[in-house]
Amino acid sequence: MDIPSAHSHRLRQQYPQRHNHYKFSDFFQFNTSEGTISDWNGSRNILTSEDFIIGLLEGLEEEVGAASAAVMYSIGLEWGKQDSLFFDQWFEREYKVSPQQANLMFLLETWWWPFTAQGWGRWEIDMADRTQGFMFINLFDSAVARTLGDVGKPVCYLYAGLYAGFFTEMVRKQLSCIEIQCYSMGETYCKFLLGARERIDAAAFWLNEGATASDIEKRLRSGDSV
Amino acid sequence: MLSQLQTLVREVDGRYATDTELMFLQNYLQTVRLRFSAYQKIQKAETEIIQQVKKKLKTADPQLLRRGKVDLSAKWQRDTMRGLRYCAHALLVADEEGLEESFLLWFQSIMRSFKAQYSCDVTYKVMQDVVGQYLTPQEAELFCPILAKARLLLGQ
Numbered sequence: 081m082d083i084p085s086a087h088s089h090r091l092r093q094q095y096p097q098r099h100n101h102y103k104f105s106d107f108f109q110f111n112t113s114e115g116t117i118s119d120w121n122g123s124r125n126i127l128t129s130e131d132f133i134i135g136l137l138e139g140l141e142e143e144v145g146a147a148s149a150a151v152m153y154s155i156g157l158e159w160g161k162q163d164s165l166f167f168d169q170w171f172e173r174e175y176k177v178s179p180q181q182a183n184l185m186f187l188l189e190t191w192w193w194p195f196t197a198q199g200w201g202r203w204e205i206d207m208a209d210r211t212q213g214f215m216f217i218n219l220f221d222s223a224v225a226r227t228l229g230d231v232g233k234p235v236c237y238l239y240a241g242l243y244a245g246f247f248t249e250m251v252r253k254q255l256s257c258i259e260i261q262c263y264s265m266g267e268t269y270c271k272f273l274l275g276a277r278e279r280i281d282a283a284a285f286w287l288n289e290g291a292t293a294s295d296i297e298k299r300l301r302s303g304d305s306v
Numbered sequence: 307m308l309s310q311l312q313t314l315v316r317e318v319d320g321r322y323a324t325d326t327e328l329m330f331l332q333n334y335l336q337t338v339r340l341r342f343s344a345y346q347k348i349q350k351a352e353t354e355i356i357q358q359v360k361k362k363l364k365t366a367d368p369q370l371l372r373r374g375k376v377d378l379s380a381k382w383q384r385d386t387m388r389g390l391r392y393c394a395h396a397l398l399v400a401d402e403e404g405l406e407e408s409f410l411l412w413f414q415s416i417m418r419s420f421k422a423q424y425s426c427d428v429t430y431k432v433m434q435d436v437v438g439q440y441l442t443p444q445e446a447e448l449f450c451p452i453l454a455k456a457r458l459l460l461g462q
Contacts, residue, residue: 103408185419193412 102197121170130227156241164249214275225263234262256280261293307400344445427461
């Protein structure tokens with residue numbers, strides 16, 4: 081049972097069965113006396129500007145150089161793992177069914193909706209190759225890529241880590257993720273490949289050799305390895 | 307109208323609104339009686355509307371509300387009732403933008419995850435014909451574009 085606190089979402093207390101609660105004014109609760117913002121699931125949120133994102137990425141790059149990509153990925157990975165556990169709790173509380181019993185696509189859409197409401201972009205999952213051990217995620221309007229603009233290289237390492245972390249925890253199998261197409265490379269949307277580490281390493285190699293996302297898709301589907 | 311009102315309040319800061327900026331309010335006031343009467347008719351006939359749509363759907367395609375041996379009619383009915391109520395609310399307050407933001411976009415992703423786009427497409431198409439029996443042509447002219455929008459978003 082939820083114990084009402086200063087951070088309890090008043091609208092959620094009033095309508096606990098309401099699932100379409102992702103409109104800005106419904107999802108967020110501005111606790112003005114405390115100067116905090118909480119969301120429907122009780123998470124603490126902060127609003128940031130594009131300058132903040134640029135500052136974070138450029139500051140990190142200045143500190144650690146090329147390793148900043150790996151640092152962002154690791155941050156995302158840890159975030160995804162923790163969020164998976166958090167998601168299990170709120171999903172079960174809201175839908176009165178355990179995540180394991182839910183329809184997989186419904187479960188995943190439900191996981192991503194808070195991210196959409198928070199401005200991380202909309203997504204589309206392509207699970208056609210799931211039985212082959214990999215899948216693709218298309219991300220529209222990445223907060224990171226949209227902010228940095230066309231810089232000629234993939235920049236959404238935070239998202240790649242987030243997907244790797246969440247799915248690793250969800251399927252209890254070590255998974256990796258790589259961005260194979262990015263809005264910051266002049267594409268219209270970002271594309272991620274999720275799968276076992278050796279597959280992702282192969283994709284990273286092909287990407288370095290100049291392969292496009294569609295080349296990588298073809299090679300994976302034809303069973304190619306490095 | 308509600309979303310437009312919020313935009314107006316935000317943008318008209320420290321000045322008077324122009325006639326063009328107030329046009330949507332004039333339009334709303336001109337149609338408000340029709341909206342009220344249509345809303346009340348839909349509210350009163352909700353069950354009949356849903357049943358008629360269901361009957362037409364089943365006649366046209368007996369398998370549409372089934373997945374194998376599982377009968378999805380009850381689930382369809384709950385979803386359709388919810389959709390109709392949100393659409394009727396959007397009609398009352400003239401807020402298609404708000405309908406999209408608070409309901410349709412979320413519901414679209416849920417319907418896609420259950421691969422229910424086709425049944426949504428047919429449902430909201432048939433519903434436009436059915437509500438025509440309960441509303442005057444002027445009322446239907448206001449409501450059908452909202453159902454068409456629901457069809458467009460949920461049916462793809």
